[in-house]
Amino acid sequence: MSKTYKYLFGPVPSRRLGRSLGVDLTPFKTCTLDCIFCQLGHTTNKTIERAEYMPLAEIKTELEAWIQQDGKADYITLSGSGEPTLHSRFGDILQFIRDHTAIPAALLSNGTLFSMPEVREAAKRADLVKLSLSAWNQVSFEHLNRPHADLRFSQIMEGYRAFRDGFKGMLWIEVFLVPGVNTLRNDAEKIAAFVEALNPDEIHLNTAVRPPAEEFALAMPQSEMESLTGLFRPVAKVIAEFSPEASDEVMANEETILAMLKRRPCTAQQIARVFGMHLNEVSKYLGKLLRMGKICAQGSESSPYYSAAKSGAQEIPYDITSSKKEI
Numbered sequence: 001m002s003k004t005y006k007y008l009f010g011p012v013p014s015r016r017l018g019r020s021l022g023v024d025l026t027p028f029k030t031c032t033l034d035c036i037f038c039q040l041g042h043t044t045n046k047t048i049e050r051a052e053y054m055p056l057a058e059i060k061t062e063l064e065a066w067i068q069q070d071g072k073a074d075y076i077t078l079s080g081s082g083e084p085t086l087h088s089r090f091g092d093i094l095q096f097i098r099d100h101t102a103i104p105a106a107l108l109s110n111g112t113l114f115s116m117p118e119v120r121e122a123a124k125r126a127d128l129v130k131l132s133l134s135a136w137n138q139v140s141f142e143h144l145n146r147p148h149a150d151l152r153f154s155q156i157m158e159g160y161r162a163f164r165d166g167f168k169g170m171l172w173i174e175v176f177l178v179p180g181v182n183t184l185r186n187d188a189e190k191i192a193a194f195v196e197a198l199n200p201d202e203i204h205l206n207t208a209v210r211p212p213a214e215e216f217a218l219a220m221p222q223s224e225m226e227s228l229t230g231l232f233r234p235v236a237k238v239i240a241e242f243s244p245e246a247s248d249e250v251m252a253n254e255e256t257i258l259a260m261l262k263r264r265p266c267t268a269q270q271i272a273r274v275f276g277m278h279l280n281e282v283s284k285y286l287g288k289l290l291r292m293g294k295i296c297a298q299g300s301e302s303s304p305y306y307s308a309a310k311s312g313a314q315e316i317p318y319d320i321t322s323s324k325k326e327i
């Protein structure tokens with residue numbers, strides 16, 4: 001990206017979407033949920049109030065400039081620091097993308113506002129919609145996703161069914177698996193039944209391979225995730241990025257972040273500021289560096305400091321596949 005933007009980030013290499021230009025529609029951690037596995041940390045503004053959180057006109061101006069100056073991506077994706085459907089004009093942004101470029105538009109949503117007809121109508125302007133579905137009733141929804149008090153699992157499922165009936169684009173469902181919370185075969189079967197009724201084009205299984213909001217939200221081992229794929233129709237794909245991607249761009253970004261962490265410990269927010277990256281992007285690289293044992297996390301669980309791992313140093317390796325810190 002040759003220019004600095006306020007609302008656009010990337011294009012970020014994404015396993016599912018190729019090179020994806022992100023559009024951030026909410027202030028940091030403004031969301032309807034506070035998922036235990038959230039890679040962005042705790043939700044600081046849990047709300048179901050829809051508003052024009054970021055000015056529509058400014059987002060359009062940035063998109064127009066990016067299309068003219070850069071204009072190369074596999075998708076333009078509404079996602080970012082919270083729930084994009086909280087933005088009261090997200091449908092206008094999808095329409096703007098449709099009208100100004102041939103690049104398809106994707107909406108990555110937690111789906112909690114799909115009980116609202118106006119949200120479903122706006123979402124239909126996307127070429128691809130990815131919705132989350134990781135619970136099977138109100139109790140499991142509250143345990144895993146810690147929703148706003150006014151959200152009801154049953155109403156969201158009704159909204160999903162209504163959306164599927166009228167949506168002609170591509171529908172993906174993401175199931176986020178947290179061992180001990182929603183991974184018993186019996187529970188996974190209940191989730192699979194809800195998913196199958198939606199007749200999605202693809203089903204993706206994910207797990208906490210990046211640092212999660214709660215340390216107890218462990219990553220599910222890849223082999224165990226693979227064993228659940230056949231419960232789903234169509235058969236699910238494991239999309240958690242267990243192995244590092246090998247593209248030059250990804251490796252260059254990892255090396256740059258690692259070089260900085262060798263000089264001084266930083267939080268994810270500080271890294272994002274220094275490199276002008278989105279926190280989502282930084283979190284992705286930190287997750288990979290942690291899994292490769294190249295960095296450690298120390299200090300507060302909600303906002304840890306990351307530093308380069310040194311053999312024999314007094315650092316506490318942070319293992320995202322384990323509930324305990326190793327000493």
Ligand code: SF4
Binds near residue numbers: 032037038043083
């Ligand atoms: S994972 Fe997504 S839906 Fe859940 S709290 Fe984080 S931003 Fe919100």
